[in-house]
Every structure is written in structure tokens, then in C-alpha cells.
Amino acid sequence: MKADDCALKVKSLSLTFANGLKIFDRIDFSVDDGERVAIIGRNGAGKSTLLRASLGMFPQSKSEGEWLYGEPMQNISGRKRRQLLRQVGFVHQRHNLVPRATALTNVVHGAIVRYRPSIRVWNQALAPGYLREEAMDLLERVGLADRALNRASELSGGQSQRVAIARALMQRPRLVIADEPVASLDPVAGEEIMELFSRLVAQQDATLIFVSHDLSHAVRYADRILGVRDGRIDLDCSADAKSIDELASIYGDEDDD
Amino acid sequence: MTRPPARLHAFNPPGFAFAVVGLALIITAFNGIDFDLYTIIEGGPRLTRLLGQMWPLNFEALPRLLNSLWITFLMAICGTTLGIAVSLPLVLFAARNLTPHPYIRFVVRAFIALCRTVPDLIWALIFVIVVGLGPVAGALAIMMDSIGFLGKFFSEASEEQDPGPQEAVKAMGGSRLDVAMSVVLPSAMPAFTSDALFAMEKAVRASVILGLVGAGGIGIELKVAIDLFKYETAALIILLIFSLVVSVEQVSNRLRAKIIGGD
Numbered sequence: 001m002k003a004d005d006c007a008l009k010v011k012s013l014s015l016t017f018a019n020g021l022k023i024f025d026r027i028d029f030s031v032d033d034g035e036r037v038a039i040i041g042r043n044g045a046g047k048s049t050l051l052r053a054s055l056g057m058f059p060q061s062k063s064e065g066e067w068l069y070g071e072p073m074q075n076i077s078g079r080k081r082r083q084l085l086r087q088v089g090f091v092h093q094r095h096n097l098v099p100r101a102t103a104l105t106n107v108v109h110g111a112i113v114r115y116r117p118s119i120r121v122w123n124q125a126l127a128p129g130y131l132r133e134e135a136m137d138l139l140e141r142v143g144l145a146d147r148a149l150n151r152a153s154e155l156s157g158g159q160s161q162r163v164a165i166a167r168a169l170m171q172r173p174r175l176v177i178a179d180e181p182v183a184s185l186d187p188v189a190g191e192e193i194m195e196l197f198s199r200l201v202a203q204q205d206a207t208l209i210f211v212s213h214d215l216s217h218a219v220r221y222a223d224r225i226l227g228v229r230d231g232r233i234d235l236d237c238s239a240d241a242k243s244i245d246e247l248a249s250i251y252g253d254e255d256d257d
Numbered sequence: 258m259t260r261p262p263a264r265l266h267a268f269n270p271p272g273f274a275f276a277v278v279g280l281a282l283i284i285t286a287f288n289g290i291d292f293d294l295y296t297i298i299e300g301g302p303r304l305t306r307l308l309g310q311m312w313p314l315n316f317e318a319l320p321r322l323l324n325s326l327w328i329t330f331l332m333a334i335c336g337t338t339l340g341i342a343v344s345l346p347l348v349l350f351a352a353r354n355l356t357p358h359p360y361i362r363f364v365v366r367a368f369i370a371l372c373r374t375v376p377d378l379i380w381a382l383i384f385v386i387v388v389g390l391g392p393v394a395g396a397l398a399i400m401m402d403s404i405g406f407l408g409k410f411f412s413e414a415s416e417e418q419d420p421g422p423q424e425a426v427k428a429m430g431g432s433r434l435d436v437a438m439s440v441v442l443p444s445a446m447p448a449f450t451s452d453a454l455f456a457m458e459k460a461v462r463a464s465v466i467l468g469l470v471g472a473g474g475i476g477i478e479l480k481v482a483i484d485l486f487k488y489e490t491a492a493l494i495i496l497l498i499f500s501l502v503v504s505v506e507q508v509s510n511r512l513r514a515k516i517i518g519g520d
């Protein structure tokens with residue numbers, strides 16, 4: 001597989017936390033363009049850290065290379081790096097909204113690299129009309145149009161998650177990385193969001209990487225499943241190759257290696 | 258079951274030595290300044306006499322004094338405003354989460370520390386030489402003092418903000434300025450406002466003293482009144498200063514409670 005065919009590729013990634021915990025030791029990770037990948041694994045296995053580290057969010061991480069759609073992400077200027085990152089819509093496990101900003105402002109932030117000068121996307125009140133409309137549209141799609149002017153701190157967990165999803169979509173991402181995007185959603189909303197992601201991938205040739213503890217979601221909405229355990233990629237298979245029961249083994253006892 | 262440790266720690270020599278040195282220092286200090294309770298008690302009658310001379314208050318100069326007081330207040334406002342205007346952009350370089358480079362952070366923090374360690378009276382003396390006598394020198398002195406205070410507290414407020422939302426904006430390709438303006442500024446706004454109000458209170462108190470070295474405001478009136486033994490006027494001035502400081506503190510406390518309680 002050539003680096004150019006990959007949406008995201010990381011070679012020989014190592015990461016040691018400040019407290020001395022060595023979570024990754026030279027692991028490789030890549031996702032093809034247009035692929036839908038589910039990442040599964042127990043709590044604390046390293047799923048979130050893997051995704052954040054492969055976008056270079058840990059200054060202390062080391063690797064032999066990181067590529068986004070074939071473009072290297074190391075040893076490049078800050079400006080170039082920001083341009084690359086713009087293509088990635090990241091839905092963080094902890095939502096990471098600006099608590100004192102309104103839902104609408106948080107969604108408008110998604111246009112921060114797309115729109116110049118970015119001063120106009122620091123707050124929805126300054127944003128150009130078409131961006132405000134686009135953001136409202138996305139809020140409507142995640143069912144929160146009536147909460148546009150509520151502060152993020154006033155939203156429930158599931159509502160925050162939906163705002164975070166709208167913000168990621170506002171980037172018009174080519175690659176969506178969603179860390180447990182439906183973990184705090186009710187089952188109906190969860191299905192809706194997964195459908196939304198699926199349509200996005202199908203219609204806009206996007207790539208999707210999502211973390212989920214819901215194995216039926218993994219099987220249904222992914223083409224490929226990666227299992228993470230103890231900072232290693234323990235399982236890598238096509239989504240129809242394994243039954244849910246077999247996948248559940250990644251969650252099993254840790255003493256079989 | 259593990260038993261709880263002893264309530265009192267055993268005798269520890271370094272701690273004991275530290276206490277002895279500290280005590281010796283305190284005793285030396287009182288000796289060194291010839292501190293003597295008798296002198297203080299002896300001064301008692303003089304204080305009563307002074308208080309007697311202050312009464313009745315002399316309201317003759319009231320219009321002029323009110324004007325000086327007003328200028329003092331304006332000086333504090335201008336100084337604080339300038340201080341805020343300089344401190345906010347400094348945060349971009351002085352806060353760990355926003356600075357482009359640790360060396361830059363070190364240099365900017367050194368500058369902020371300098372502003373803080375040089376006493377406001379010295380800043381006032383310097384600016385009196387630079388821009389001449391008057392409230393502009395006072396405002397500039399307050400500005401330097403506020404930079405020292407606000408530069409530090411704004412940066413700390415910025416560093417205390419949740420890193421999550423900052424990481425989110427960075428991960429979508431936001432610049433340092435984007436992170437500062439779209440995440441840190443709105444999140445730290447209550448802290449910033451509260452710090453700015455403290456700076457304002459501090460500035461009002463400082464601006465009274467700055468007048469003594471000719472940097473404008475009511476301070477000079479107080480000095481003149483005392484030098485000319487016009488204690489009835491001096492007492493009025495002190496009352497005026499007192500009411501200004503207290504009202505600014507009251508208003509500022511109310512605003513702060515509103516901001517902090519408002520979420």
C-alpha cells in the first residue's frame with residue numbers, strides 16, 4: 001500500500017507520557033482513502049491516544065513519519081500543518097467545546113481555517129451570513145437548532161456531543177475521526193449520527209475512523225475493524241470477516257499473549 | 258490493617274534550625290529599628306492633639322479638592338486601561354499554553370516581573386522626568402504597575418484553562434491566535450475581568466500616593482496641607498480619599514460577584 005493511497009498513515013509511532021507510562025512502542029497504523037474504520041478495545045487500551053498521537057497532538061511522540069493523504073506532517077511549517085489539519089474533522093471523546101461560547105459559535109469555529117481572516121469566525125456574531133446559515137443548518141441536522149444561542153456549558157452531555165459533531169462537519173472534512181461519537185447519545189440519536197457519518201462518507205468520498213464500544217455499530221458502519229489492546233493493534237480485519245462474538249474477544253482476558 | 262501514623266512527627270533538626278534562625282531574625286529586626294513601646298505610648302497625646310487640630314473640617318477648598326479627586330480617579334482609569342491594553346497581547350507570549358517559544362515566554366515574563374518589582378513611586382518619578390509633572394506621568398506609572406500585576410494574572414488565568422477545547426481548535430488547524438481568541442479569551446473572561454477590577458482598585462489607592470511626587474491628583478494637596486500644618490484641610494482630604502477608595506472597592510466587589518456568580 002503506497003502512502004498516497006492512505007488517508008492517514010503513521011510509521012513506527014512511539015509515545016511515552018510524562019509520568020513514564022510507555023503507551024506505544026513503534027506501532028504502525030494506516031487507513032485507506034475512502035475506508036470506514038472502527039476502532040475497538042477496552043477502556044484505557046489506548047484508542048483515543050492513538051488517534052490524537054497520529055495527528056501529532058503530543059509534542060513528545062516520536063515516529064518515522066506521519067502522512068495525511070500522502071503529505072508528510074513532520075518537518076513542515078506551522079502554516080502548512082494547519083492547512084493539512086483542516087481536512088480532519090475530529091470529534092473528541094470529551095467533546096472539547098468552548099463552554100462559555102454558544103452552540104452556534106462553537107459550530108462556526110469549525111470554519112476557522114477555511115475562512116480568512118479568521119477573526120470573523122471567532123464568534124458567530126462576527127461571522128459572514130453564509131457561514132452562520134451553514135452552521136445553523138448543521139445544528140438542525142443534529143437536532144439542536146433551537147439551542148443555537150445556549151452556551152455549551154448549558155447543554156446536556158448528548159447535546160454537547162452533537163454540537164461537537166456539527167463543529168467537525170463544519171470543517172467540510174475529508175477525514176472524519178470520531179472518538180466514541182455516540183457514546184452519550186440515546187440509541188435513536190446514535191443511529192442517526194452513524195447514518196449521517198455514513199452518508200457523508202458515501203456522498204463526499206470522505207474517510208471515517210470511529211471508536212466505538214458498540215460492536216454492532218462497528219460491524220454495521222465500518223469496512224474494517226481495528227482492535228487495540230495495551231497500546232498495540234491486536235486485531236485488524238475486514239468488518240464482515242468476524243462475528244460480533246469473535247470481536248468480543250478483544251475485550252476478553254488479557255492473559256492470552 | 259495499617260495503623261495511622263503518629264500524630265506528631267519526631268524532632269527534626271533542619272526544621273528546628275530554621276525556627277531558631279527565624280526567631281533570631283525577628284528579634285534583630287525589632288532591635289535594628291530601635292523599636293520601643295515607650296516612644297509609641299509617649300506619642301499618644303500627640304495623636305490626640307493632631308486629631309483635635311483636624312476638627313472642625315475646613316471645607317473652604319472643597320471645590321478644588323473635588324476636582325483633584327476626580328483627576329486622581331481619571332488617572333487611575335487611564336492607567337488601568339493602558340495596563341490592560343498592553344497586558345492582553347502580552348499574554349500571547351507570556352502564557353505557557355499560547356507562547357510561540359519558551360525563550361520568548363521567559364523574556365516577556367522577565368519584563369512583566371520588572372514592571373511589578375519596581376515600586377509605582379519610582380515609575381512615577383521616572384515618568385515625571387520623561388513627560389513632566391501632572392496626571393499623565395501618574396497614568397503611565399499606574400500602567401507599568403498594572404502590567405506587572407495583570408501580565409502575571411492574565412497569563413496564569415490563561416494557563417489554567419481546560420486544554421481540551423484548545424487542543425480541539427489546534428487539531429482543526431487553528432493558529433495560536435485562533436486558540437487565544439476563540440477559546441482562551443472567552444473561557445478566561447470572568448477571571449480577566451475580575452483581575453482587571455482588582456487592578457483598578459489597586460490603581461485608585463496608588464494614584465493617591467503618586468500625587469506626592471508630582472504625578473498629578475489629590476496626593477499633592479495632602480502633602481501641601483500637612484506641610485503647612487493645615488490639618489483641618491488635610492482631614493477633609495483624607496476623608497475624600499477614603500470615600501473614593503471605598504466606593505471603588507464596593508462597586509468593584511459587586512461587579513465581581515455578578516461576574517463570578519453569573520455562570
Ligand SMILES: Nc1ncnc2c1ncn2[C@@H]1O[C@H](COP(=O)(O)OP(=O)(O)OP(=O)(O)O)[C@@H](O)[C@H]1O
Nearest residue numbers: 017018019021023042043044045046047048049050
Ligand atoms: N496525559 C496522560 N498522561 C498519562 N497517562 C495517560 C494520559 N492520557 C492517557 N493516559 C493513559 O493511557 C492509557 C490509554 O488512554 P486512552 O485515553 O487512549 O484510552 P482509550 O482506549 O481511549 O480508553 P476509553 O475507552 O476509556 O476511552 C490509559 O491507561 C490512560 O490512563
Ligand SMILES: [Mg+2]
Nearest residue numbers: 047048093179
Ligand atoms: Mg478513549
